[in-house]
Amino acid sequence: MRTVTQLMILMALPLCAEEMVYGKNNLHAFLPTEKQGDITLSFEKVNDTLDIFNIKESEFGDSSVKSENLGDMDGIGFNFGYGFSDKLYLNTNFNQKRLEYSGSTLVNDKFDLYLRYQVYRENNMALAVDGGYTINSAKDTYIYDLNSINRGLKGLSSGNSIQLKEVGDHYKIVYRDKSGLVKSLSLSERPSIGIVNTKDESFYTRLIGSYREKEWLFDSYLGYREIKIKNETDSSLLNEKSSDLQKELSKIDFSQSRTDGMFFGGLGVNYKINEELSTSLNYQYNKMLRVDCLDETDMNHIFNLNTTYKINSDFSLYLDAQLMLNQFNGEIPYLYSNYTQTTFDHKYGFLELGINYIFNR
Numbered sequence: 001m002r003t004v005t006q007l008m009i010l011m012a013l014p015l016c017a018e019e020m021v022y023g024k025n026n027l028h029a030f031l032p033t034e035k036q037g038d039i040t041l042s043f044e045k046v047n048d049t050l051d052i053f054n055i056k057e058s059e060f061g062d063s064s065v066k067s068e069n070l071g072d073m074d075g076i077g078f079n080f081g082y083g084f085s086d087k088l089y090l091n092t093n094f095n096q097k098r099l100e101y102s103g104s105t106l107v108n109d110k111f112d113l114y115l116r117y118q119v120y121r122e123n124n125m126a127l128a129v130d131g132g133y134t135i136n137s138a139k140d141t142y143i144y145d146l147n148s149i150n151r152g153l154k155g156l157s158s159g160n161s162i163q164l165k166e167v168g169d170h171y172k173i174v175y176r177d178k179s180g181l182v183k184s185l186s187l188s189e190r191p192s193i194g195i196v197n198t199k200d201e202s203f204y205t206r207l208i209g210s211y212r213e214k215e216w217l218f219d220s221y222l223g224y225r226e227i228k229i230k231n232e233t234d235s236s237l238l239n240e241k242s243s244d245l246q247k248e249l250s251k252i253d254f255s256q257s258r259t260d261g262m263f264f265g266g267l268g269v270n271y272k273i274n275e276e277l278s279t280s281l282n283y284q285y286n287k288m289l290r291v292d293c294l295d296e297t298d299m300n301h302i303f304n305l306n307t308t309y310k311i312n313s314d315f316s317l318y319l320d321a322q323l324m325l326n327q328f329n330g331e332i333p334y335l336y337s338n339y340t341q342t343t344f345d346h347k348y349g350f351l352e353l354g355i356n357y358i359f360n361r
Contacts, residue, residue: 044075
């Protein structure tokens with residue numbers, strides 16, 4: 001089941017000297033002033049037209065899943081932040097992504113909340129610490145591509161010989177029972193495999209250090225995330241009447257829950273070009289701590305390039321490009337299971353366009 005792909009582009013909002021556009025990529029130890037708030041609306045997109053570096057074709061061009069929309073993504077986001085004091089800042093974010101996924105659409109809803117406290121500030125330096133909570137949840141998704149299903153069954157059954165085939169106008173399953181006998185069974189319905197009742201939630205802490213010099217701002221951060229994952233798999237095969245087949249399927253653990261850890265860290269540089277225009281470049285590294293059977297892809301490198309245009313003292317527009325070397329690894333943790341761990345080991349990128357509003361009260 002090779003999957004979601006492309007070139008992305010996402011958020012990162014720089015600062016303007018003493019004024020910061022404190023929207024999505026707001027990993028700065030310098031906080032907004034007391035009673036200053038910000039609201040950001042954003043739209044994310046990737047398709048063949050926006051995939052300017054041809055990542056989709058290079059990563060998925062040889063995929064056995066025949067879909068022109070494979071890897072396409074549409075997303076929307078809403079971000080709200082508020083400074084309770086010069087040292088305390090609260091941020092909440094909601095984001096929904098709709099990803100074309102092996103002939104189906106995966107819909108992920110993400111909610112993130114963190115409270116940031118500035119523990120130190122002197123001249124051009126500052127230090128802050130975050131405490132946060134994140135939840136990802138997926139709408140049930142069913143996949144009908146046979147190659148994807150076969151890869152999933154192989155992973156779920158630890159390599160046991162179970163294979164689906166299309167013969168004429170019907171489908172059959174071939175498997176080897178415990179005595180070593182190869183059996184073949186015609187199926188009563190079109191085979192499918194589904195990702196259902198799926199979510200992950202995590203608590204995290206993050207330490208941020210920032211240094212400011214004229215038009216430049218430099219940020220660095222380190223953090224740890226504890227992630228609880230609920231991951232269930234459903235299949236039309238469970239509806240088949242054959243008792244022999246059901247005995248074989250009973251060996252498969254269709255419900256997989258676990259707890260992961262993740263260390264992460266990053267660097268950012270922001271530059272104010274003039275009174276209206278600023279830009280930023282950000283990098284984050286994710287290192288997953290998973291059980292041994294899920295260590296196929298245990299890291300991710302994420303790059304963001306952002307340009308922000310200040311319309312006036314209240315409104316700013318931004319355009320952001322994001323590239324991941326292992327798509328969504330550590331960002332949507334439930335995507336990784338015995339079934340999917342080799343599906344999301346591709347480069348992926350997308351564009352994000354957003355508008356930010358700053359208010360004081």
